[in-house]
Amino acid sequence: MDAPLLAIENLRTYFYSRAKRAFIRSVDGVSLGVTRGETLGIVGESGSGKSVTALSAAGLVTAGPGVISGRIHLNSNGASRNLLDGLEKYARVTEQDGRVVAVEKDERGWRRRSETLMAGVRGKEIAMIFQNPRSALNPYSTIGKQLVETIRLHTNLKRESEARERAIHWLDRVRIDSPRLRFDNFPFGMSGGMCQRAMIAMALSAEPSLLIADEPTTGLDATIQSRIVDLLAELKAETGITTLLISHDISVIQRLSDRIAVMYGGTVVETGRAAEVLAPEAKVRHPYTAALLASIPSAETIRRKSYLQAIEGEVLDTIEVPRGCRFYGRCNRVTEAIRENCAGLEPPLGEVAPGHKVRCWLYPSPGKA
Amino acid sequence: MSRTILEVTDLRKDYRQRRGLVSMLTGQGRVIPAVDGVSFYLRENETVGLVGESGCGKTTIGRTVLRLTDASSGRIVFDGRDITTLSRAELRPLRREMQMIFQDLDAGLNPEMRVRDILREALTVHERPSDAEIAGRVRELLEQVSLKDSKLANFPSELSGGEKRRVGIARVLAVRPRLIVADEPTSALDISIQAQVVNLLRDLQKNLGLTYLFISHDLPVVELVSQKVAVMYLGRIVEMGLAERIAHQPRHPYTGILWSSLADKQTTEVTRRVTNVAVERERRTWGVFDFEQPTSGCRFAPRCPLYKEKGRPAICTDPASEPQLRDVGHGHVVACHFA
Numbered sequence: 001m002d003a004p005l006l007a008i009e010n011l012r013t014y015f016y017s018r019a020k021r022a023f024i025r026s027v028d029g030v031s032l033g034v035t036r037g038e039t040l041g042i043v044g045e046s047g048s049g050k051s052v053t054a055l056s057a058a059g060l061v062t063a064g065p066g067v068i069s070g071r072i073h074l075n076s077n078g079a080s081r082n083l084l085d086g087l088e089k090y091a092r093v094t095e096q097d098g099r100v101v102a103v104e105k106d107e108r109g110w111r112r113r114s115e116t117l118m119a120g121v122r123g124k125e126i127a128m129i130f131q132n133p134r135s136a137l138n139p140y141s142t143i144g145k146q147l148v149e150t151i152r153l154h155t156n157l158k159r160e161s162e163a164r165e166r167a168i169h170w171l172d173r174v175r176i177d178s179p180r181l182r183f184d185n186f187p188f189g190m191s192g193g194m195c196q197r198a199m200i201a202m203a204l205s206a207e208p209s210l211l212i213a214d215e216p217t218t219g220l221d222a223t224i225q226s227r228i229v230d231l232l233a234e235l236k237a238e239t240g241i242t243t244l245l246i247s248h249d250i251s252v253i254q255r256l257s258d259r260i261a262v263m264y265g266g267t268v269v270e271t272g273r274a275a276e277v278l279a280p281e282a283k284v285r286h287p288y289t290a291a292l293l294a295s296i297p298s299a300e301t302i303r304r305k306s307y308l309q310a311i312e313g314e315v316l317d318t319i320e321v322p323r324g325c326r327f328y329g330r331c332n333r334v335t336e337a338i339r340e341n342c343a344g345l346e347p348p349l350g351e352v353a354p355g356h357k358v359r360c361w362l363y364p365s366p367g368k369a
Numbered sequence: 370m371s372r373t374i375l376e377v378t379d380l381r382k383d384y385r386q387r388r389g390l391v392s393m394l395t396g397q398g399r400v401i402p403a404v405d406g407v408s409f410y411l412r413e414n415e416t417v418g419l420v421g422e423s424g425c426g427k428t429t430i431g432r433t434v435l436r437l438t439d440a441s442s443g444r445i446v447f448d449g450r451d452i453t454t455l456s457r458a459e460l461r462p463l464r465r466e467m468q469m470i471f472q473d474l475d476a477g478l479n480p481e482m483r484v485r486d487i488l489r490e491a492l493t494v495h496e497r498p499s500d501a502e503i504a505g506r507v508r509e510l511l512e513q514v515s516l517k518d519s520k521l522a523n524f525p526s527e528l529s530g531g532e533k534r535r536v537g538i539a540r541v542l543a544v545r546p547r548l549i550v551a552d553e554p555t556s557a558l559d560i561s562i563q564a565q566v567v568n569l570l571r572d573l574q575k576n577l578g579l580t581y582l583f584i585s586h587d588l589p590v591v592e593l594v595s596q597k598v599a600v601m602y603l604g605r606i607v608e609m610g611l612a613e614r615i616a617h618q619p620r621h622p623y624t625g626i627l628w629s630s631l632a633d634k635q636t637t638e639v640t641r642r643v644t645n646v647a648v649e650r651e652r653r654t655w656g657v658f659d660f661e662q663p664t665s666g667c668r669f670a671p672r673c674p675l676y677k678e679k680g681r682p683a684i685c686t687d688p689a690s691e692p693q694l695r696d697v698g699h700g701h702v703v704a705c706h707f708a
C-alpha cells in the first residue's frame with residue numbers, strides 16, 4: 001500500500017497553564033495516518049486535543065513548551081520528511097504519578113529548527129482553514145487581492161493577470177456568486193458563510209497536498225453549515241484533495257469522512273473506517289463514540305419530546321490524567337467484570353477488526369485478552 | 370387555557386447602520402428595519418421558538434420586548450400592562466420578572482468575580498436578604514442548575530463552556546423571573562453539552578412554571594422545546610404556528626428550505642418531503658447571499674424557489690402588496706401569496 005501522505009506517530013504536545021500552575025497534556029501520544037485522497041475526520045468534544053494535533057502537524061504551535069515528542073512524516077512530491085526531525089534533542093519531560101512536573105525544552109532552538117523543516121510546507125503543502133474565517137482573512141485587503149497573493153506565492157502562476165483569472169476561478173469553484181464582483185469585496189461586508197467560502201478558496205488555491213479543516217462549520221448558522229458541508233463534499237469529489245477534517249459535531253464528520261478518529265483527553269480512543277465505526281448496527285463501539293452519536297437528537301426523540309441523551313459531566317482536563325481509562329468518570333458502560341481495569345489501568349488502543357481500533361476494556365483485542 | 374403573559378403588536382425597531390468607511394466617518398448611514406412589524410403572544414408556561422438566519426432580527430426582538438432597547442413603534446404588553454414606554458424607574462420592579470439568557474457565554478459573568486460573588490450579587494439586586502438567606506438561595510440555585518459547589522470559588526475563566534452556561538442560568542433564576550428570553554442558549558456549546566442544557570431548561574420550565582421565548586437556529590431543538598414556532602425573514606415573521614406543523618407541514622417556501630437544509634443532519638421523512646427540485650437547486654447556492662435591503666413586495670422573492678417556479682408572478686414583487694400573515698387553519702399563519 002501507498003505510504004500515507006501524513007503519518008503522525010506518538011505525538012505529544014504540552015502547554016503550561018500559568019493560571020492552573022500545571023502542565024496540560026493537550027495531545028498525549030496520538031498516532032494517526034491520512035492516506036492520499038481520503039478524508040480523515042477527527043471528532044471529540046471541545047478540549048479533547050483535536051486542534052492542537054492539527055496545529056502541531058502544521059508547525060503552528062506557538063505557546064510553550066509545545067511539541068514534546070513524536071514524529072510527523074509528510075510524504076509528498078516524492079519526498080518523505082519528518083517534520084519533527086531532531087526534536088528529541090530539544091525537549092525532556094519529567095513525570096511523577098501521572099502528572100508532568102517539569103519540561104525542559106530549548107524552545108527557541110526548536111522553533112528555529114522547526115522553521116527550517118516547515119519551509120515550503122505550511123501554506124503550500126499543508127493548507128489550513130479555521131473556525132472563525134473572518135478573523136483569518138486580512139480585513140484591510142480585498143478577497144481577490146488575498147487570493148492573488150496566495151496563488152503567486154505558492155503556484156507557478158506568477159503573472160498578475162494569470163493569478164487573477166485563477167483567483168476568479170477559485171471563487172467560482174467555491175460557489176460564490178458573481179465572482180468577478182466579489183473579487184473586490186472586503187471581508188467585513190461578507191456573511192460568515194461567504195467568508196468561509198473565501199477561506200476555502202484561499203486554502204485550495206495554493207494547490208496543497210493536504211487540507212486541514214479545523215471546525216469549518218462551527219459557529220455558522222445551521223443552514224449555512226450544511227451548505228459548507230455540501231461544498232466540501234463537492235470539492236472532495238472534484239479535486240480528490242486529501243483532508244484532515246476536525247469537528248466536535250459528529251454529524252459533520254459522518255457526512256464527509258472516509259475514516260475517523262475519535263479523540264478524548266488527548267488520546268485517540270477509536271479509529272477505523274467511518275462506515276464501520278458509525279454503522280447504526282455496529283456491535284463494537286467505544287462508549288464515548290456511542291455517547292457522541294446519541295447526543296444528536298433523533299427525529300424520534302423530537303417527535304416524542306423525550307429527553308436528549310447528554311454525556312453527563314465535563315471533559316477531562318489533561319492536567320491530572322487518571323491512572324485508568326480517561327473516560328472512566330463519565331462512562332455508562334462499565335461492568336463489574338472490568339471495573340477494576342477501567343479504574344486502574346489505561347486500556348490500549350486494540351485492534352478489534354482489520355483497521356478498526358478501540359481503546360476500551362470492553363473489547364480486548366484478540367490474542368491479547 | 371393559561372393566560373397571556375406577553376403580547377407584542379406591530380413591533381418595529383430601526384437601526385441606523387454604518388457600513389463602509391464614509392458612513393462610518395460621517396456618522397450617517399441607512400436605516401435598517403431590523404424588526405419590521407412583528408406581532409405575537411406568549412401564554413404563561415409555554416415556549417415560543419423564534420427561528421431564522423443570522424441577522425434576521427431575532428435578538429433585536431428579544432432585547433426590545435424586555436425593554437433592554439427601545440422600540441421604534443408598536444406595543445409590548447407584559448402581564449396585562451403596556452410597558453412600551455415605561456420609564457427606567459417604572460421598569461425597575463418589572464426587570465426581575467423578565468430576564469434574558471444571552472448567547473455569549475461570558476455575558477454577565479464579571480471575570481474579576483468568583484461564582485459565589487456573581488450569584489450573591491444577582492440575589493441582592495432587587496432584595497436585601499440576610500447572609501443565611503443568601504447561602505440558602507445559592508445552594509438552591511446550584512441544585513437547580515446542577516452545578517457542584519466546588520465551583521463556587523472559581524473565576525469564570527476557570528469554568529468550561531457548559532459550566533459558564535449553568536452559572537449564567539443560575540444568575541437569571543436568582544431573581545425568580547417568570548418570562549425568560551433565551552437567545553441561542555446552546556449555540557456556543559458542544560453538541561454533547563447542548564443536550565445537557567436543553568434538558569436543564571426544560572426541567573426548569575416544568576418545575577418553576579417559566580415562560581420562554583426561545584431563540585435559535587437549531588431547528589430540531591426548537592421543535593423539541595417549543596409549543597409554537599415563529600419563522601423570521603429579514604425583520605418579519607413569515608410563518609407561525611404549532612411547532613409540529615411548522616416543522617412537518619410548512620407552508621412558506623422559506624420555512625421549507627430552512628428545515629430541509631437540516632435534512633442531511635436529521636434524515637426525517639418530513640424534511641425530505643419539502644425538498645423538491647427547485648428547493649434543491651436553491652440549496653446549492655444557499656448562504657452565498659448577503660442580506661440585502663428589503664425589496665419591494667415580498668422580501669423573500671430574490672431567493673424564493675416558488676417565485677421562480679411560478680414564472681416570477683408580478684404580485685410577488687408588487688410594492689403595494691407585500692404578503693401579510695394569513696390564517697390557513699389550525700392556528701397556522703403564513704405570509705405568502707401562494708401558500
Ligand SMILES: Nc1ncnc2c1ncn2[C@@H]1O[C@H](COP(=O)(O)OP(=O)(O)O)[C@@H](O)[C@H]1O
Pocket residue numbers: 015016017024025026044045046047048049050051052053063317318
Ligand atoms: N496555547 C495553549 N495554552 C494552554 N493550553 C492550551 C493551548 N491550546 C490548547 N490548550 C489546551 O489544550 C487542550 C486541548 O485543546 P484543543 O486541541 O484546542 O481542543 P479541541 O480542538 O479538541 O477542542 C485544552 O484543554 C486546551 O485548553
Ligand SMILES: Nc1ncnc2c1ncn2[C@@H]1O[C@H](COP(=O)(O)OP(=O)(O)O)[C@@H](O)[C@H]1O
Pocket residue numbers: 384385386387401403421422423424425426427428429430
Ligand atoms: N446595535 C445595532 N446597531 C445597528 N444595527 C444593528 C444593531 N443590532 C443589530 N443590528 C442589525 O439588525 C439586524 C438584526 O440583528 P439581530 O437582531 O442581531 O439578528 P439575529 O439575532 O437574528 O441574528 C442585523 O442586520 C444587524 O446587523
Ligand code: SF4
Pocket residue numbers: 286287288325326327328329331332333334335338342347359360361362
Ligand atoms: S475502558 Fe471502561 S471506562 Fe473506559 S470506555 Fe471502556 S468501559 Fe468505559
Ligand code: SF4
Pocket residue numbers: 622623667668669670673674675676685692704705706707708
Ligand atoms: S409571496 Fe411569492 S416570492 Fe414571496 S414567498 Fe410567496 S411565492 Fe415566494
Ligand SMILES: [Mg+2]
Pocket residue numbers: 047050051052214215
Ligand atoms: Mg478545536
Ligand SMILES: [Mg+2]
Pocket residue numbers: 424427428429472552
Ligand atoms: Mg442573534
